Amino acid sequence: MNTEEHTVSHVHRDDIGSRMGMWLFLFTELLLFGGMFFLYSVYRFINTEAFHIAAKELNTLIGCFNTAILLTSSLTMALSITAIQKDKKGLSIFFQLLTILMAFGFLVNKYFEWTTKFHHGIYPGSDTLLSMDSGEILFFGLYYVMTGLHGLHVIIGAVLIGIMTRLTAKGVITKDSFVKLESAGLYWHLVDIIWIFLFPLFYLIT
Amino acid sequence: MADDVLAIKGNGHEPSYLEYTGKGKGLKAWITSTDHKRIGILYLVSLLSFYVVGVLFGFLMRLELIAPGRTIMDPQTYNQIFTLHGVIMIFLFVIPGIPAAFGNFFLPILIGAKDVAFPRINLLSWYLFVLGGLLAVLSILLPGGPADTGWTFYIPYSVRSGTNVTYALMAAFVLGFSSILTGLNFVTTVHRLRAPGMSWFKMPLSIWSLYATAWVQVLATPIIGITLLLVAVERWFGVGLFDPALGGDPVLFQHLFWIYSHPAVYIMILPAMGVISEIIPVFARRTIFGYKFIAFSSIGIALFGSLVWAHHMFTVGMSDTAQLVFSLLTFLVAIPSAIKVFNWTATLYKGSIDLAPPLLFALGFIFLFSIGGFTGLFQGTLAVDIQVHDTSFVVAHFHYVMFGGTGFGIFAAMHYWLPKMFGRMYNQKVAKVAFWILFTGFNVLYFPMFIMGWLGMPRRYYDYLPEFHIYHFISTIGSWILITGLIIMFTNLIHSLKKGKIVTEKNIWGGETLEWKVPTPPPLENFEHIPTITEVPYEYKENEEPQMEEVK
Numbered sequence: 092m093n094t095e096e097h098t099v100s101h102v103h104r105d106d107i108g109s110r111m112g113m114w115l116f117l118f119t120e121l122l123l124f125g126g127m128f129f130l131y132s133v134y135r136f137i138n139t140e141a142f143h144i145a146a147k148e149l150n151t152l153i154g155c156f157n158t159a160i161l162l163t164s165s166l167t168m169a170l171s172i173t174a175i176q177k178d179k180k181g182l183s184i185f186f187q188l189l190t191i192l193m194a195f196g197f198l199v200n201k202y203f204e205w206t207t208k209f210h211h212g213i214y215p216g217s218d219t220l221l222s223m224d225s226g227e228i229l230f231f232g233l234y235y236v237m238t239g240l241h242g243l244h245v246i247i248g249a250v251l252i253g254i255m256t257r258l259t260a261k262g263v264i265t266k267d268s269f270v271k272l273e274s275a276g277l278y279w280h281l282v283d284i285i286w287i288f289l290f291p292l293f294y295l296i297t
Numbered sequence: 298m299a300d301d302v303l304a305i306k307g308n309g310h311e312p313s314y315l316e317y318t319g320k321g322k323g324l325k326a327w328i329t330s331t332d333h334k335r336i337g338i339l340y341l342v343s344l345l346s347f348y349v350v351g352v353l354f355g356f357l358m359r360l361e362l363i364a365p366g367r368t369i370m371d372p373q374t375y376n377q378i379f380t381l382h383g384v385i386m387i388f389l390f391v392i393p394g395i396p397a398a399f400g401n402f403f404l405p406i407l408i409g410a411k412d413v414a415f416p417r418i419n420l421l422s423w424y425l426f427v428l429g430g431l432l433a434v435l436s437i438l439l440p441g442g443p444a445d446t447g448w449t450f451y452i453p454y455s456v457r458s459g460t461n462v463t464y465a466l467m468a469a470f471v472l473g474f475s476s477i478l479t480g481l482n483f484v485t486t487v488h489r490l491r492a493p494g495m496s497w498f499k500m501p502l503s504i505w506s507l508y509a510t511a512w513v514q515v516l517a518t519p520i521i522g523i524t525l526l527l528v529a530v531e532r533w534f535g536v537g538l539f540d541p542a543l544g545g546d547p548v549l550f551q552h553l554f555w556i557y558s559h560p561a562v563y564i565m566i567l568p569a570m571g572v573i574s575e576i577i578p579v580f581a582r583r584t585i586f587g588y589k590f591i592a593f594s595s596i597g598i599a600l601f602g603s604l605v606w607a608h609h610m611f612t613v614g615m616s617d618t619a620q621l622v623f624s625l626l627t628f629l630v631a632i633p634s635a636i637k638v639f640n641w642t643a644t645l646y647k648g649s650i651d652l653a654p655p656l657l658f659a660l661g662f663i664f665l666f667s668i669g670g671f672t673g674l675f676q677g678t679l680a681v682d683i684q685v686h687d688t689s690f691v692v693a694h695f696h697y698v699m700f701g702g703t704g705f706g707i708f709a710a711m712h713y714w715l716p717k718m719f720g721r722m723y724n725q726k727v728a729k730v731a732f733w734i735l736f737t738g739f740n741v742l743y744f745p746m747f748i749m750g751w752l753g754m755p756r757r758y759y760d761y762l763p764e765f766h767i768y769h770f771i772s773t774i775g776s777w778i779l780i781t782g783l784i785i786m787f788t789n790l791i792h793s794l795k796k797g798k799i800v801t802e803k804n805i806w807g808g809e810t811l812e813w814k815v816p817t818p819p820p821l822e823n824f825e826h827i828p829t830i831t832e833v834p835y836e837y838k839e840n841e842e843p844q845m846e847e848v849k
Contacts, residue, residue, distance in 0.1 A: 229545065
């Protein structure tokens with residue numbers, strides 16, 4: 092029996108519960124983006140032609156590159172968890188830092204992609220955009236909001252992994268207690284999977 | 298009896314949660330505590346404060362409508378006041394209401410746990426609640442004035458209005474986040490922390506309804522989160538998303554809004570139904586009739602309730618097929634609600650009824666909720682809805698459900714559980730008097746709205762034709778009676794917290810659920826030993842004499 096069970100300082104730990112909570116949270120994130128995917132599908136259905144034309148403005152090459160980066164970063168994230176499970180602390184930290192680096196790379200690409208569009212005069216409320224067809228206005232509105240919110244999630248994910256790196260270094264996350272790192276990993280995979288849907292919807296189907 | 302099995306020491310051996318302060322003293326001991334009981338009380342105090350503000354706005358609105366034309370305010374102020382009344386009552390009082398206050402306090406105790414699954418996230422949800430409340434208050438105080446769009450934020454006006462709509466949107470967004478965290482916590486807690494032996498069908502019925510509610514909170518709230526965020530983005534950056542001038546579709550906004558906001562109605566009513574299911578068997582001294590039916594009807598309501606949203610939009614011009622489907626689903630959702638009402642009344646049948654204040658409020662709930670529910674079916678009927686859509690008939694309907702239902706549910710919960718929470722009993726005679734004044738005032742206030750709505754009085758209008766005067770006049774008188782009742786009830790309850798008779802019995806009302814087997818007020822960790830559950834809840838032998846009669 093655990094003798095500490097009845098003291099105030101007793102720390103309750105339930106890895107299955109924590110994982111369950113994380114999955115529930117991920118559901119809410121999926122639904123959050125689901126609302127926007129719903130908007131996208133309805134507007135695409137109404138403005139098929141305009142969406143087709145507007146999609147040509149996007150740089151498929153940068154999109155592909157970013158997809159490759161994010162997919163690889165999911166791999167390094169998974170590897171960092173496997174590493175800690177095998178008690179290889181240094182290796183785990185290395186993979187976590189690599190993941191953060193790739194998140195940064197993704198954001199840099201995104202920055203150049205957005206600024207190029209700004210230079211072409213395509214941004215919310217701009218004269219160029221407002222002179223376009225209303226379907227194209229919707230396309231770019233959705234493009235900025237959806238990739239923007241996704242970008243925000245990339246930043247949050249990177250910060251989260253940064254905190255995990257610190258906890259791993261301090262020895263809080265160990266071979267026997269890695270549910271925190273696992274949850275951060277789940278979050279990172281969510282960021283990845285949302286991009287996997289955003290990429291074809293905006294860049295590939297033209 | 299079960300008490301021996303639990304082997305809980307009497308009061309005095311362990312400090313109650315009220316005495317144990319942890320780190321810090323006074324206010325700090327409260328706002329840094331992750332104890333689910335303290336968080337429950339934090340919620341209760343803050344949401345009742347908002348309730349008082351909401352009532353005040355409702356009172357002003359009614360006062361303005363006492364006579365045609367201008368009475369005390371201009372039309373713009375009136376628009377802002379009904380918006381504030383809606384936003385505060387819905388997002389800051391009724392939605393968090395029972396789950397956040399009483400759910401937090403009693404859910405862990407009722408399933409035999411020491412706390413919720415994520416105590417720190419629980420505290421975070423309260424901080425978010427306060428932040429949301431502050432944003433709502435900011436929208437009132439900052440230049441520009443409070444939003445005047447109505448709580449539904451319909452496009453395109455919510456994009457064009459010069460008032461502080463963005464603050465109200467962000468308030469609702471943050472409050473939604475708080476609600477999600479509570480739901481996530483409760484789902485995990487019910488799955489992971491039930492005491493040994495407490496199988497799903499040994500859970501008290503309030504846990505079933507809180508569990509169903511928690512799922513709706515988790516699954517429906519993100520949709521409104523993103524929808525309101527998109528409206529805010531549209532206001533900030535002029536991004537074309539919903540605004541028809543930029544190619545958007547305002548009806549799409551309405552769909553997204555109601556995909557959350559209709560299930561939200563069940564977030565509001567389900568926990569109240571859970572409270573009623575607890576109270577009825579205790580004061581009828583009978584095992585609840587049809588336990589499994591009530592349990593599954595909670596799930597049924599959550600399920601069907603998530604699929605009926607477009608019945609708010611029968612007049613916007615959907616396809617006939619869609620209208621038919623949504624109308625049918627709306628009728629279907631009435632079935633599980635009716636199952637509950639029939640089972641409650643069947644429980645009362647041949648019971649030895651003790652008409653104590655909690656039961657009075659519970660009976661008030663059943664009566665008012667039934668009226669609210671039936672008039673809901675009027676509106677689910679396609680042809681009739683064309684007549685009553687956007688009239689004060691709808692206003693009467695949802696006040697009967699939300700106030701007569703959930704509001705009276707909260708009052709019932711307060712009279713049932715406050716003595717347990719604070720160890721002091723209120724004056725029961727005064728509580729009964731307050732109930733009858735409230736009940737009378739409620740019907741005088743809201744029933745005339747059914748009649749004038751049926752005759753064509755539109756909702757949200759500042760002015761009206763002389764033929765509606767008599768109904769508005771009676772209704773406003775009703776609001777005064779209602780508020781008198783509220784003042785008496787709250788004074789009685791608040792007075793009891795300081796001066797009320799001290800109660801130390803564990804089992805104040807003769808209940809059979811776990812909260813009555815721990816000391817009054819409960820100790821910090823609820824149970825010294827986690828109990829093992831062997832019996833189903835509400836195990837009253839037929840017409841058994843209650844064991845604890847001391848307090849009455």
